[in-house]
Amino acid sequence: MSLMCNQCYSLSFFSSNMDETMKQFQKKLTDLEVEAEHLLLARHQLVENDRLRNGNREALTALRKRARTTMSSVPSPFESIMKGVAGTSSRPLVQEVCTTCGNHDPSEQTWMMFPGTDLFARIPFHAAHTILETDQTQLDFEAKRLQSVVKEKSYLISEAGVLADKISPGVLKSLVTLNDKPK
Secondary structure (H helix, E strand, C coil), X not given: CHHHHHHHHHHHHHHHHHHHHHHHHHHHHHHHHHHHHHHHHHHHHHHXXXXXXXXXXXXXXXXXXXXXXXXXXXXXXXXXXXXHHHCCCCCCCCCCCCCCCCCCCCCCEEEEECCCCCCEEEEEHHHXXXXXXXXXXXXXXXXXXXXXXXXXXXHHHHHCCCCCCCCCHHHHHHHXXXXXXXX
């Protein structure tokens, strides 16, 4: 009888050990699925963000064409100072010049559709391009954040060995650890 009990004990130990292994496997698989879902969401958000950035960039280009300025056509503050020094002393030495407006009338009314709505509003030219430039800066920051999330999630999934058949972990690690240098 004691032989029978030992066999039952070893079978129950093997069964509980196997159950624990299956639970660990299931947990790892669930964690991997969650990371993959976050990766797909971040990629989708990145595509949407790029679409918005392109629209903003096109709108800013259209406003610059309308004002007949480019990023480099507006005089620098130094040039403004030097022109002010050469003239009479009754006018200010430095005149604020908007890089987008240039000599264009900043109070001229411009139609603008606000993002996420179907609402058009007529606002001053200077306000329109200032709003777009601010949005562009925020979208650029968000794009960099999303790119880092995609890198991180891809690295985590690669470390789990899921991407080993597509991209070797060494190559992916070298891509993920690349840093963008500020300009």
